[in-house]
Amino acid sequence: MPATTKTNFQLVVNGLLNENPIFRLALSMCPAVGISTTVANGLLLGVAVLFVQVFSSCTISLIKDYIHPRIRIPTYTLTIATWVTVIDLVLAAYLPVAYKAMGIFVRLIVAFAIITMRLEVFACRNTVTASFWDGIGMGLGFMFGMVTLGAVREVLGMGTFLGYDVIGFRPLLFFVLPAAGFFLVGFMMAVFNYVETVYHRRAKRGA
């Protein structure tokens, strides 16, 4: 893939919609299924991923000319692990409440496919600025996916939204369990695909 020709704004939208990590690229499905049980969880993990993605993308695009092609992946992993550790330490020190809820999941970000994939596909071929905006887009896209899943699962499974009771009873406990995560991701993918089809059809007709 050659260097990108998209504008910064297009890069962000690209991460949010066209190449949404969860619903379009189908990457990082483990956290999408396992952790998105509540809105707060999804939001916190989304923010952590956003930071890791932006920092790692910038680092890799900065040093891309010095990375030996044979040890690309180890270098990516090392970069991601470094930033994850830094964020883990900072969270534990300055946001203890959030850390208490998210502690073990933050460390898992090292293994998230989306981050390595973005470094390999985008950051090592583009400028720092483009990588920064791509990181923002991907991070926001992931956060958007997690929050959407979290909202549906929390409202339907626990009857609450962000911890506040909105329904007053629990409609379907099933939605909190991991299996429901898979179903929901499937449904959301279908929605995204449908919207895309409709959009293309309209665009064609317009042209």
Next chain:
Amino acid sequence: MKEIIKITIALTISCLVAGLVIGTTFLFTAKAKQQNEHLNVQQTMLGLLGYGKDKPAPPALKLHSIHRYILQDAEATRMGYIVPVRRDNGEGFTLVVLDLKGRFLEQHPLELTAETALSGEDRKKALAAVVAPSMVVSFADTAIIACREGKREAYLLPGEFPGFKTFIKAMVAVNADFGMLGLEVIEHEEDPGLGGEITQDYFKNQFVGKSFETLKGLKVVKEPLPPEYERYLESLGTADGELSEQEIAEMERLYREKDIYALTGATISSAAVTNGVKAMVRKFAYRIQILDQAVATGDIPILF
């Protein structure tokens, strides 16, 4: 050959840089992190004793920790307790050594201050200085004794026990007669919505007010939680006066000696917590009695 050298150098440099970044962050955050953890534990402990935002702990309340260690060498296994003591120049710590029958053997003053006693590593160093080099020292557990004006008010027992999936970390508060004051689940990995409900007030507050005698025979019953009892449990500790005193007294009379109502769909988690709490309190009641005897025999000026 040339390539492999290049790769080695590149990887070494990357690792060093990564280490440097992590190390620097650690330096800046370590202190805040430790303080947070300490504060967190402190808050949980005070919360269990019934103090919180709207009811600050009285300054006369002192929390003393006693740490239990197992001392092992080729000949014998012994129990060692690190206890806070009164010294001529203020307060210090002493290691009390008991044999397995609970008889007092010896005591050693320890080089520990109130700050260093909080860290497990510093305690271990201090212990290594006084016990025979052949002894293997291993940490067993900690108990916290809350005292007010020289009288024991409550015991706080941090501990862990097996749950449905993995270990559940919890802290139990009992009064001087080992009656339950409260239960706080600190860490668990039970299923959300099922076993995860052990953190909810309507489950954990069922333990509040159970006497030691009731606790010893406590079981789990698979019955639905009566709604008025649930309302009472939810209101515990919130102090918003939703229930009248008469109602509270009635609830206490009705349910004080009842078994624990299992969570719907999580009987195993409920039973695990009940048995875990039971075991923790029973063991502690036995141990503190033996320690008190030993302290009396050894004539140690303990602070609690």
